[in-house]
Amino acid sequence: MSRPQPQKRATVHDIAAAAGMSRGTVSRVLNGGYVSAEARAAIEAAMSDLGYVPNNAARALKMRRSQAVAFVALEPHSLFLDDPNIGSIMLGANAALSLADHQMVSLVVESARDTERVARYLSGGFVDGAIVVSARTKDPIIRVISDLSLPAAFVGHPPDLDQTIPFVGIDNVGSARAITEHLVTTGRRRIGMIAAALDRDSGIDRLAGFRDALGPLFDDELVSDVPHYDYGSGVKGMRDLLEREPAIDGVFAASDAIAAGALEALREAGRSVPGDVGVVGFDDSTWAVRCQPQLTTVHQPAKEIGSCAAQLILRQLRGEHPDPGGQLLPTPLVLRDSA
Amino acid sequence: MSRPQPQKRATVHDIAAAAGMSRGTVSRVLNGGYVSAEARAAIEAAMSDLGYVPNNAARALKMRRSQAVAFVALEPHSLFLDDPNIGSIMLGANAALSLADHQMVSLVVESARDTERVARYLSGGFVDGAIVVSARTKDPIIRVISDLSLPAAFVGHPPDLDQTIPFVGIDNVGSARAITEHLVTTGRRRIGMIAAALDRDSGIDRLAGFRDALGPLFDDELVSDVPHYDYGSGVKGMRDLLEREPAIDGVFAASDAIAAGALEALREAGRSVPGDVGVVGFDDSTWAVRCQPQLTTVHQPAKEIGSCAAQLILRQLRGEHPDPGGQLLPTPLVLRDSA
DNA sequence: TTGTAAGCGTTATCAA
DNA sequence: TTGATAACGCTTACAA
Secondary structure (H helix, E strand, O other): OOOOOOOOOOOHHHHHHHHOOOHHHHHHHHHOOOOOHHHHHHHHHHHHHHOOOOOHHHHHHHHOOOOEEEEEEEOHHHHHHHOHHHHHHHHHHHHHHHHOOOEEEEEEEOOHHHHHHHHHHHHOOOOOEEEEEOOOOOOHHHHHHHHHOOOEEEEOOOOOOOOOOOEEEEOHHHHHHHHHHHHHHOOOOOEEEEEEOOOOHHHHHHHHHHHHHHHHHOOHHHEEEEOOOOHHHHHHHHHHHHHHOOOOOEEEEOOHHHHHHHHHHHHHOOOOOOOOOEEEOOEOOHHHHHOOOOOEEEEOOHHHHHHHHHHHHHHHHOOOOOOOOOEEEOOOEEOOOOO | OOOOOOOOOOOHHHHHHHHOOOHHHHHHHHHOOOOOHHHHHHHHHHHHHHOOOOOHHHHHHHHOOOOEEEEEEEOHHHHHHHOOHHHHHHHHHHHHHHHOOOEEEEEEEOOHHHHHHHHHHHHOOOOOEEEEEOOOOOOHHHHHHHHHOOOEEEEOOOOOOOOOOOEEEEOHHHHHHHHHHHHHHOOOOOEEEEEEOOOOHHHHHHHHHHHHHHHHHOOHHHEEEEOOOOHHHHHHHHHHHHHHOOOOOEEEEOOHHHHHHHHHHHHHOOOOOOOOOEEEOOEOOHHHHHOOOOOEEEEOOHHHHHHHHHHHHHHHHOOOOOOOOOEEEOOOEEOOOOO
16 A cells, blocks of 8 residues: 555655655754754655655765674685684674674685775765774784774774774783693693784784794694685694604694694594593684584684774764773683583 | 874865865765866865875765665674675675675664664665675564665575575575485484574475485484584484484484584494494585584585675665575585595 | 755766 | 756755
């Protein structure tokens, strides 16, 4: 009955005409302002009659606000497929933005073509800010954002070049140190690490924490260096370690996925966990509980990270300047069965 | 040197002034049209001087085209966290849209609040079309799309109500039948299924294919029904099956993640795979190769599904009417070690 | 409380 | 080939 004509969409103008009011008044019922009860009623009737839906492009043009925030995932091929946290971070960010009535839109940057297009998109007024995840030190997107002075927040350490962009993350060094110390405390002596993503701050920092905790026990030979935080890398890294040091009795895997892979390699080598070798991971992702044995690991508060990043943006949109230096969220150890 | 003033952004007007040309000419160099070499040079110089970046909102308002397509993920909490295919589908869609110079923006619908906001977003002119994944039969978003007659494409079976929206998917019934037949062919006789998501077409269809393939061998008692396509459900479903029929010798898991869980439960029950029990999965996701033994499964061409969906949108944007009834992509069997 | 009118940054039509 | 000028749909002073 009240189905609108499908093709041409009703505008404020049409509503005004139908309701016998002026455009200004229509806009006022839309945005809140002085308007009489009768006027409001007539206009609302006209709106639902004609199936009015406001045109965001026009509104954004006028208001210079789109009520949308981008969630930019750099190199998602490895991200979405391997990182079980990215989904939770997104969901956390979305929830926080949703509460503030902002639309989160995620953009994927996979190719040079994408980079350029996303840069245009970010500068074009379709979004009011951007959450950037997994930035490498000199990503072109970052230039664009800082040139534009678009409100932004990084997830993870910010690239060196721009200290003006706030970030939210965890203390990778401290967490890695703590989980490694657990290995030491429980009596392990020949402790190795499967380090990953050494071109990213998270990777570098986890290795630093490991080295730190071990002190004199640290042995360069016992660090296997793999490219990604994924299962396959874990299998490979562990095989590598076993070959280099058959007497290894403890392993810190740079992520739970890697730890799961390590478990597989250990099983295939006939080592028991935690009997022969203690294994610890990082993330407390779904991997941790689907392993056998379940992983002792570092809990990463992914959802909170997402919502903090969102808050960082929202605060800037309100005109507040967030404290520089970023925000580090706590990362409790989770003790399970693998060490 | 050529750093633009950070706050106020240059407009076509400014460029025109700086280059001593009219706005029309500037627009012409932007969009292609007759313009002399000198004029072009002057204008391009002015643009890079002032750091010009076009305003999308204004362009969208005028052109009625945003060059953006939404990728709408319904109930992502289970999706992103459990479904290893969703990432590949997104990436496939993005790649195809990217080639056509369209920006893919993914939207997440988790709450009623999200539903409403996303509906507004879709209707507001910020996107030219929408790819919808994992729609349940009567999702409000679908109403909105069809009321708006927004160019759209579904991933998976379309909900009954609207036959005008094209879709891309796979033949779940046929694939399930084929993989089940493999179990029969290899000599299994007491074959069970861990069925999931029976409120979704994919879930229903996979069960139908299973029943179909088994014919007289089918036994209602040997179907365990779990809510989601995830690992935990697989563990539970398999335990359930083992309890109901200790002599079970074949299992069709509705997804690879479920199959991985089933493997775990079988290990814990002391059954060998494929010796005592043959197990097959569905998806050919990363799960399939990280299991021990690796899974025999149905390959789902996730990337192609994404890019087909994108094509479906692009075609509509060109004014073509895609053939109704949708498009089914082939799903070869992948024989590995689990059955 | 309501109407009028200007303008947000583009593109497009039409003359020149 | 180029320059005015009128939209696109909306918000917002300012006036009434």
